[in-house]
Amino acid sequence: MAGIGSSCSSLSCNSNFRTSWLEFKTHRGRTIPGKSVVWRNSRIRAEVNFVNAEEAKKLIAVDGYAIVDVRDKSQFERAHIKSCYHVPLFIENQDNDFGTVIKRTVHNNFAGLLFGLLFTKPNPNFLQSVRSQFSPESKLLIVCQEGLRSAAAAKELEQAGFQNIACITSGLQSVTPGTFDSIGSTELQNAGKAGLVTVQGKISAVLGTVLVCAFLFVTFFPEQAEKLLQIFPAS
Structure with a gap:
């Protein structure tokens, strides 16, 4: 005589940001000796x-x-x-095989130098x-x-x-x-x-501050600015 059963379990949603997890399992098989039970699984992953x-x-x-x-x-x-x-998820790659050494050298001379990025592997x-x-x-x-x-x-x-x-x-x-x-x-x-990106950023910030100060000085103190320009005549 055939036996049929099913089970269903679910994890409800406790947050507005999380979707639900639903797992549904069915099994169908016979109780006749020597016959295997066939399981059918269906799962919806979170x-x-x-x-x-x-x-x-x-x-x-x-x-x-x-x-x-x-x-x-x-x-x-x-x-x-x-x-x-x-x-x-990635760790520093310190392998010393020939191919890795070449790749690490190229990386360190470009991405490593400019952005301070490590040469990594999974x-x-x-x-x-x-x-x-x-x-x-x-x-x-x-x-x-x-x-x-x-x-x-x-x-x-x-x-x-x-x-x-x-x-x-x-x-x-x-x-x-x-x-x-x-x-x-x-x-x-x-x-x-x-890396050098941060250095460049700091230099740009300093130059920007100097230019703003120079502009304000010329705007509010034009006479003093003119006297300073006369000290350094154009070549």
Whole structure:
């Protein structure tokens, strides 16, 4: 005699930003000895939710989301949110095979020098590290600098069975000062800036200030400005 059964379980939505998780399982089989039971599974996976900084702040304060920072070590040390967990999606590549050495040299002479970016490779222990600290039911807010690494990390975690995941759209570079309590030598939105780009930015700021001061001096003190110009005649 055939036996038919079904089970359905769902995780309801506790936040305006999270979609529901629905898992539906059916099984159909016969009790005749020697016959196998055939299982049919249908699963609708929870989608990763992308939120802005203010919505992310509510997820942390109201819904109890934990913050997982997936940036590399250098950006994390420049600035990071207090009480976050650092699990880098990419780590510094210090391999010494010939191909890697060539690529690292080229990288350091351009992107590394100009933008202060490390030469990295995927972190082989990323998923294992997250699993060691969180269960699949944990509520996780994944953050990075521009939003790309957090999206990639969230997708990997979602595929591994994590059910409650959110990311900040465009990353920490879109966060205004004061939104989160942070630690580091700079603001969260500037943690991705390093190398000659920052030096150039400082030089531009100084030159801009000098030009503005010169303009104001000529405008409000034209006689003194003219006397100064006479001291340095045009060649």
